[in-house]
Amino acid sequence: MEAGPAASFIQDGMVVASSGFTKSGDSKAVLLALSERAEFDPLQITLITGASLGQQTDARLATAGAVSLRLPFQADPVMRTLINEGQLMYIDENLGETAAHLKTGIFGDIDIAIIEASSIKADGSIVPTTSVGNSAVFAALAKQIIVEINLAVPSDIEGIHDIFLSGNFPDKAVTPITSTGQRVGRGSIPCNPDKIIGIVFTDKKDSPADILAPDKTTVQIASYILDFLGSEVRAGRLSNSLLPLQAGIGKVANAVLQGFAESDFEHLTIYSEVLQDSTFDLFDADKLDFASGSSITVSETCYQRIFQNWGKYKDKILLRPQDITNSAEVISRLGVIAINTALECDIYGNVNSSHISGTHIMNGIGGSADFAQNSYLSIFVTESTCKGKTISRIVPMVPHVDHSEHDVDILVTEHGLADLRGLAPRQKAEAILKNCVHPEYRDMLQEYFTEACTRGGQTPHVLEKAFNWYQNLRLTGSMKRHHKFQEPSPDLS
Amino acid sequence: MEAGPAASFIQDGMVVASSGFTKSGDSKAVLLALSERAEFDPLQITLITGASLGQQTDARLATAGAVSLRLPFQADPVMRTLINEGQLMYIDENLGETAAHLKTGIFGDIDIAIIEASSIKADGSIVPTTSVGNSAVFAALAKQIIVEINLAVPSDIEGIHDIFLSGNFPDKAVTPITSTGQRVGRGSIPCNPDKIIGIVFTDKKDSPADILAPDKTTVQIASYILDFLGSEVRAGRLSNSLLPLQAGIGKVANAVLQGFAESDFEHLTIYSEVLQDSTFDLFDADKLDFASGSSITVSETCYQRIFQNWGKYKDKILLRPQDITNSAEVISRLGVIAINTALECDIYGNVNSSHISGTHIMNGIGGSADFAQNSYLSIFVTESTCKGKTISRIVPMVPHVDHSEHDVDILVTEHGLADLRGLAPRQKAEAILKNCVHPEYRDMLQEYFTEACTRGGQTPHVLEKAFNWYQNLRLTGSMKRHHKFQEPSPDLS
Ligand SMILES: CC(C)(COP(=O)(O)OP(=O)(O)OC[C@H]1O[C@@H](n2cnc3c(N)ncnc32)[C@H](O)[C@@H]1OP(=O)(O)O)[C@@H](O)C(=O)NCCC(=O)NCCS
Ligand SMILES: CC(C)(COP(=O)(O)OP(=O)(O)OC[C@H]1O[C@@H](n2cnc3c(N)ncnc32)[C@H](O)[C@@H]1OP(=O)(O)O)[C@@H](O)C(=O)NCCC(=O)NCCS
Numbered sequence: 001m002e003a004g005p006a007a008s009f010i011q012d013g014m015v016v017a018s019s020g021f022t023k024s025g026d027s028k029a030v031l032l033a034l035s036e037r038a039e040f041d042p043l044q045i046t047l048i049t050g051a052s053l054g055q056q057t058d059a060r061l062a063t064a065g066a067v068s069l070r071l072p073f074q075a076d077p078v079m080r081t082l083i084n085e086g087q088l089m090y091i092d093e094n095l096g097e098t099a100a101h102l103k104t105g106i107f108g109d110i111d112i113a114i115i116e117a118s119s120i121k122a123d124g125s126i127v128p129t130t131s132v133g134n135s136a137v138f139a140a141l142a143k144q145i146i147v148e149i150n151l152a153v154p155s156d157i158e159g160i161h162d163i164f165l166s167g168n169f170p171d172k173a174v175t176p177i178t179s180t181g182q183r184v185g186r187g188s189i190p191c192n193p194d195k196i197i198g199i200v201f202t203d204k205k206d207s208p209a210d211i212l213a214p215d216k217t218t219v220q221i222a223s224y225i226l227d228f229l230g231s232e233v234r235a236g237r238l239s240n241s242l243l244p245l246q247a248g249i250g251k252v253a254n255a256v257l258q259g260f261a262e263s264d265f266e267h268l269t270i271y272s273e274v275l276q277d278s279t280f281d282l283f284d285a286d287k288l289d290f291a292s293g294s295s296i297t298v299s300e301t302c303y304q305r306i307f308q309n310w311g312k313y314k315d316k317i318l319l320r321p322q323d324i325t326n327s328a329e330v331i332s333r334l335g336v337i338a339i340n341t342a343l344e345c346d347i348y349g350n351v352n353s354s355h356i357s358g359t360h361i362m363n364g365i366g367g368s369a370d371f372a373q374n375s376y377l378s379i380f381v382t383e384s385t386c387k388g389k390t391i392s393r394i395v396p397m398v399p400h401v402d403h404s405e406h407d408v409d410i411l412v413t414e415h416g417l418a419d420l421r422g423l424a425p426r427q428k429a430e431a432i433l434k435n436c437v438h439p440e441y442r443d444m445l446q447e448y449f450t451e452a453c454t455r456g457g458q459t460p461h462v463l464e465k466a467f468n469w470y471q472n473l474r475l476t477g478s479m480k481r482h483h484k485f486q487e488p489s490p491d492l493s
Numbered sequence: 494m495e496a497g498p499a500a501s502f503i504q505d506g507m508v509v510a511s512s513g514f515t516k517s518g519d520s521k522a523v524l525l526a527l528s529e530r531a532e533f534d535p536l537q538i539t540l541i542t543g544a545s546l547g548q549q550t551d552a553r554l555a556t557a558g559a560v561s562l563r564l565p566f567q568a569d570p571v572m573r574t575l576i577n578e579g580q581l582m583y584i585d586e587n588l589g590e591t592a593a594h595l596k597t598g599i600f601g602d603i604d605i606a607i608i609e610a611s612s613i614k615a616d617g618s619i620v621p622t623t624s625v626g627n628s629a630v631f632a633a634l635a636k637q638i639i640v641e642i643n644l645a646v647p648s649d650i651e652g653i654h655d656i657f658l659s660g661n662f663p664d665k666a667v668t669p670i671t672s673t674g675q676r677v678g679r680g681s682i683p684c685n686p687d688k689i690i691g692i693v694f695t696d697k698k699d700s701p702a703d704i705l706a707p708d709k710t711t712v713q714i715a716s717y718i719l720d721f722l723g724s725e726v727r728a729g730r731l732s733n734s735l736l737p738l739q740a741g742i743g744k745v746a747n748a749v750l751q752g753f754a755e756s757d758f759e760h761l762t763i764y765s766e767v768l769q770d771s772t773f774d775l776f777d778a779d780k781l782d783f784a785s786g787s788s789i790t791v792s793e794t795c796y797q798r799i800f801q802n803w804g805k806y807k808d809k810i811l812l813r814p815q816d817i818t819n820s821a822e823v824i825s826r827l828g829v830i831a832i833n834t835a836l837e838c839d840i841y842g843n844v845n846s847s848h849i850s851g852t853h854i855m856n857g858i859g860g861s862a863d864f865a866q867n868s869y870l871s872i873f874v875t876e877s878t879c880k881g882k883t884i885s886r887i888v889p890m891v892p893h894v895d896h897s898e899h900d901v902d903i904l905v906t907e908h909g910l911a912d913l914r915g916l917a918p919r920q921k922a923e924a925i926l927k928n929c930v931h932p933e934y935r936d937m938l939q940e941y942f943t944e945a946c947t948r949g950g951q952t953p954h955v956l957e958k959a960f961n962w963y964q965n966l967r968l969t970g971s972m973k974r975h976h977k978f979q980e981p982s983p984d985l986s
Contacts, residue, residue: 006592022657058514069917083948089917094899100869104730106915169736169869174667237597243662279568328821328867335662350894352583361742365899374821375865376593376662401843406587406858422599424562426584457852458585463892463960470956 003029006146006198010034011041016112016280020140021295021322022249023054024132027114027193028204028328030149037344038066046107050133050322051095051273051366052296054207061277062088071107072098074326075363077400092354092364095273098138103168106434110290112197113142115189118153124193125186128161128319129153130206131295132189136321146413147196152203154307162292162318163189166327168235177330180244181270181317186354208300211254211277217414218255221381224417225339226259228410233265242263242288243335244271247278248369249363250341252381253409254278268343271336273325277302277316283313292425294325326370335376339367342382342391342403344393345411345436346448347429348459349420351380351403357470365402384413392441396448397466409435425459444469444481496522499639499691502980505525505536507604509630511688514740514788514815515767516547518624520607522641524550531559539600541744543626543787543815544568544588544766544859546701555581564600565591568856577853580765585847585857588766589819591632596661604807605690606635608682611646617686618679621654621812622646623699624788625682629656632684640692645698647800655785656682659820670823671735673762674783676811701793704747704770709909711748714874716909719752721903726758733757734782736828737764739864740771742856743834747749747771754778764829766818766860768810770795776806785811788817819863828869833861834906835896837886839954840942842898842913842920844873849961851892857938858895865900873874877906877931883971885934887925889941892961905930918952937974964977 007030010016020026032055046069047061058076061067062429070079072093082088099329101107115135118127128135129150141144148280157246164185167173176184232238241264242265257278261269262285270279277298280308280449282288286445296319298306308314324330331338342351343362353368380403382393394413405425411418416435420428439447452460469479499670500523503509506701513519525548530536536559544566545551550743551569554560563572567588575581594600608628611620621628622643632638637870657678660666669677707715724733736760750771753761755778763772770791775781790810791799791943799806817823837853846861848854865871873896877884887906898918904911909928913921922942930938945953962972 072498072898086919086946086949087921090951091917094897097899101914104869104914105728170672170732172671172826174669174826174827176667176888178665178667179663186869223576231819235598239663250870328825333665333667335665355950358956359945359948359952359954361951369866369899376597398894399890399954399959400952401897404862404894404897406585406862411910420596421594423585424584426579427582452852453579455852456579457848458583458854459848459852460579460853460895461892463851463963465959466892467956 001198001200003033004432006030007033009144009146009197010045013164015046015108017047017048017110017134017142018053018114019050019115019128019131019133019138020053021050021131021133022052022180022297023207023209024185024295024297025053025116025129025133025206026053026057026458027116027148028055028150029200029202030114030146032060034119035060035066036066038064044068048072048098048107048110048492050131051137065278072463073364073366077082081362086307086441088143092361094365094369095223095322096328096370097365099134099323102141108260110138110142112144113138114146115139115150116148116150116154118145118157119149121188124191125188126191127158127188129157132161132319132321133294134322136165136189140165144194144197145191145195146198146200148200148202150202152202152205153312156310159187160314160317160319161187162320162323163187164320166323175324175327175329178333180271180292180334181318190252207413209276209297209401212251214255214258217383218252219383220414221328222256222259222410224412225256225379226263228417228419241267243337243376244269246338246375247271247364248340248368249274252341253339256339256381257282260287273322280306282314283316290316292320293327294320294322326367328370330375331371331374336371336381337377337380338371339381340376341370342380342393344395344398345380345382346395346398347430348425348434349405349408349411349432350398352398352400353402355400357452369403369407372403378407379408379410379412380408381412384415384436389438389440392438392469392479394441394445395469396445397461399467399470426453451455494691494693496526496693499523499693500526500530502637502639502690503538503605503928504541508539508541509600510541510603510606510625510627510635512543512608512621512626512631512694513546514543514624514626515545515704515790516700517788517790518609518626518699518973519548520609520641520694521643522695523549523607523639525553528553528557528559537561541591541600541603541628543566543624543628548697566857566859569901572822573854576883583848583854585854587858587862588815588860589821589863592627592814595630595634596741603631603635605637606631606637607639607641608632609641609643611639611650612642613649614681617684618681619684620651622650625654625656625812625814626706627788627815629658629682631774632682633658635688638684638688639693640689641693641695643695643697644890645696647803649803652680653807653810653812654680655813656680657813659816668817668820668822671826673764673785673827681741701796702769702790704792705744707748707751709724710876711745713907714745715749715752717749717905718872719756721910734760734863736830736869737762739765739829739831739868741833741859741861742767742869745834746832749832749874750775753780754834764827766815773799773806778808783809785813785818786812787815819860821863821867824864829864829869830872831864831869832872832874833865833871835886837888837891838873838875838904839888840925840938841870842904842921842925843916844892844896844901845893846895848893862896870902871900872903872905873901874905877908877929882931884966885931885936885962885972887930887938888962889938890954892960892963
């Protein structure tokens with residue numbers, strides 16, 4: 001059927017679930033038709049996805065006022081604005097947990113799920129496309145299902161999906177993955193065909209990933225991480241193939257993965273969420289043995305390259321449901337090395353991944369906590385400053401904590417790497433001050449820490465000054481104390 | 494051998510590990526002999542345990558200046574003071590993670606482990622006593638071992654230990670527990686007998702737990718939780734035997750467990766860390782089918798009662814290593830209902846479990862994050878105020894975050910229960926303001942939230958005022974704005 005009539009199944013007040021993870025494998029027809037309809041026929045839905053959508057869908061739906069509640073992740077500037085204005089409720093969730101939350105029924109029943117597919121098999125099961133995300137749980141729970149068959153996706157994508165359903169409490173099963181490449185589930189998503197109320201054909205490609213080429217800063221950060229991992233190998237703590245790698249979104253994580261291509265490490269594996277361009281670069285450089293993720297989100301050129309040479313990659317990739325890629329059980333068993341980007345970090349190693357100045361959401365926590373909490377090694381990267389150095393991304397106290405000091409092992413900026421393992425909080429502060437902070441902020445930060453220590457405590461702070469830098473920023477446009485009169489200091493970045 | 498000579502194996506600078514979890518099964522002779530020696534023969538060690546020690550051992554060692562670094566948990570007022578003065582380094586760790594950290598070697602080799610035992614078996618393996626804690630990993634990693642055979646512990650304690658070793662990366666095994674009562678390991682701790690350099694006999698009992706009888710407040714909190722769980726059963730989300738329960742330390746958690754004895758729930762199970770008096774009360778009330786923990790920490794009368802009727806309990810208890818009781822894998826598979834105590838909580842549901850006024854450590858994070866992050870339902874309890882209502886335990890922003898809003902489902906005070914599931918941050922604030930805050934602080938908190946909302950954001954705050962209550966407290970002795978002139982308001986607690 002056409003997208004318009006399919007979208008008309010969706011009524012005001014419904015809970016709608018859609019495939020899609022980091023812009024891949026999302027609904028490309030029905031949700032857009034819905035946004036067009038909503039412009040003249042006002043309605044509001046709860047929209048649940050895997051992660052962010054492509055095709056400007058979140059922006060269009062938000063602009064049309066069609067979303068009252070959104071979860072578990074979005075990364076759209078228009079939607080973000082409405083969220084921060086309090087006009088659109090947003091539940092920012094750990095991406096590994098949404099499936100379990102849905103099974104409890106706390107969001108009510110899913111009325112309609114829209115799932116992009118490569119095909120529907122004879123048994124009614126759905127072969128996904130470039131992402132799996134939460135589609136398996138949507139298919140299981142939704143009252144009705146609309147399938148979008150995407151003809152633009154090469155049909156031999158079939159075979160890379162590993163759909164494992166762990167069941168529900170009190171009979172949840174072991175997820176038996178003990179190595180990244182081990183298939184544990186089936187190749188398609190079980191689906192009761194009676195629930196399928198519409199099949200829509202599309203031929204739109206996934207929105208491509210925006211790949212930012214590594215620059216001086218990100219290459220510098222990557223090289224600190226590679227050196228550090230090399231020293232861990234020399235210390236006998238890791239083998240030369242390390243442990244499975246996870247890399248979050250953001251330009252630094254991408255640069256790090258690219259750095260592995262020229263490294264001495266071999267037979268690497270990836271156990272991550274999003275397989276980006278760098279994954280395929282590592283395959284091509286013969287560094288990578290296997291990659292497990294929940295989506296393939298790549299640039300346009302990379303997309304063409306991989307599907308033209310699909311045979312080369314097909315047996316080395318598995319796409320899994322996000323409650324499996326992000327499962328505490330599997331991540332903690334495999335011993336993942338997690339590399340995620342922080343918006344900012346404080347002197348004790350607490351990380352803010354999601355809220356600008358502690359209040360305004362950027363994207364969301366995504367899978368960062370699923371990995372940081374359960375990994376063998378949790379690395380956070382960030383440039384030491386942003387916005388022309390008016391903002392230090394190392395601060396006295398982060399005004400929003402996504403990852404507590406317990407879940408941050410290594411912090412890296414372009415100035416250096418702080419290994420926080422085995423340190424007490426005051427020692428962490430010294431390591432971060434020495435290695436990570438931008439020189440233009442070091443004295444201010446040292447002064448804060450010194451004064452805090454005179455107040456005592458396991459984790460010293462001067463509460464009434466802890467957020468002064470944000471106050472400076474708000475009132476003067478810079479975190480620096482005497483912004484206008486600041487002597488230019490040498491730029492070491 | 495005698496404790497004194499055994500303690501003399503311990504040299505300045507050594508890394509010493511000791512059995513002991515919440516005052517149970519700890520070294521009762523060698524560490525005390527060490528503290529006596531340290532008074533005239535100065536030395537400093539790194540001291541690693543399961544959790545807190547009994548016998549005032551932490552206080553004595555701290556007073557003697559014998560500890561330079563302590564991990565992963567302590568709960569001693571004397572040691573705490575030195576920690577907060579910055580004189581003793583303390584690494585407050587998630588209790589489920591220490592074993593994995595030790596295997597990486599980041600704390601250096603363990604020179605000597607002291608393990609309390611009920612007996613040593615013919616194969617050299619060690620039968621623990623009232624706790625397992627980290628003893629299995631200590632026995633595996635330590636260069637040398639001193640065993641303290643405790644003759645006061647009934648020898649038929651043998652049989653309740655379930656020692657499962659999950660191995661190390663990249664070959665970590667599945668931990669195959671799918672129900673609380675399922676034995677997966679062996680009955681004693683494997684140990685190379687060549688490493689045993691001394692056997693010391695003692696007959697000292699465990700330090701008893703301090704049990705605080707439920708009072709009006711804690712009974713009120715317990716009843717909100719029981720009502721809530723009842724409504725979850727009625728909503729079809731839980732069965733009448735719920736899911737395995739975990740209850741943290743603290744008087745509220747104890748009152749809640751006691752409340753189950755008079756409830757309609759049946760065939761309950763416990764998958765927790767510490768088995769307290771209430772565990773045995775629930776067995777006696779025929780409410781509990783099985784309890785898994787890492788220690789038995791009970792009052793003196795309970796201790797006598799259970800060992801005089803040991804046959805009644807023995808087959809219904811397993812004590813396991815703390816990386817198994819607190820394992821993300823098992824907790825998330827079983828779907829534990831976790832009940833932990835907060836020092837304080839903020840309007841968005843972020844919880845501080847460890848740092849008074851954000852800076853001074855109380856005990857530590859303990860196992861609270863292991864459970865809160867991975868549970869089916871994470872409940873935090875706290876009285877709404879303390880110190881004669883000069884302190885509100887619901888605040889605008891907690892100055893230390895142990896558990897982010899993502900890991901807090903339910904918040905309960907004596908004023909009510911806020912169900913935060915499925916709510917966006919602003920909605921959480923409304924639920925907490927309505928249900929949890931003490932009436933004497935409600936207007937102040939509402940005013941803060943209202944002003945914060947005018948600034949916008951997903952999680953609104955007024956950063957320059959976020960910690961004003963702590964400033965009031967520091968300067969005037971109360972968080973209230975006009976402390977001295979406050980009209981006495983009706984006490985609803
Ligand atoms: C944190 C995160 C936004 C960083 O992404 P990134 O692309 O590397 O971000 P940048 O460093 O370029 O910063 C993005 C923008 O935020 C701004 N910014 C960054 N840190 C800031 C701070 N502390 N205060 C104010 N603004 C800040 C930057 O200036 C930039 O603004 P611009 O686009 O106007 O130039 C991103 O990694 C994220 O959303 N993470 C959370 C989810 C996650 O970790 N998922 C991982 C598993 S997939
Ligand atoms: C948080 C914790 C300290 C609460 O324990 P509790 O026995 O219920 O504590 P109380 O409410 O009686 O408070 C203990 C003391 O701290 C004080 N206190 C509590 N909250 C406070 C706050 N927000 N600010 C200042 N003081 C506070 C109380 O007044 C009391 O002081 P007092 O002993 O002088 O009367 C305890 O549960 C803990 O250590 N938790 C962390 C570890 C954990 O959760 N483990 C769970 C798995 S075992």
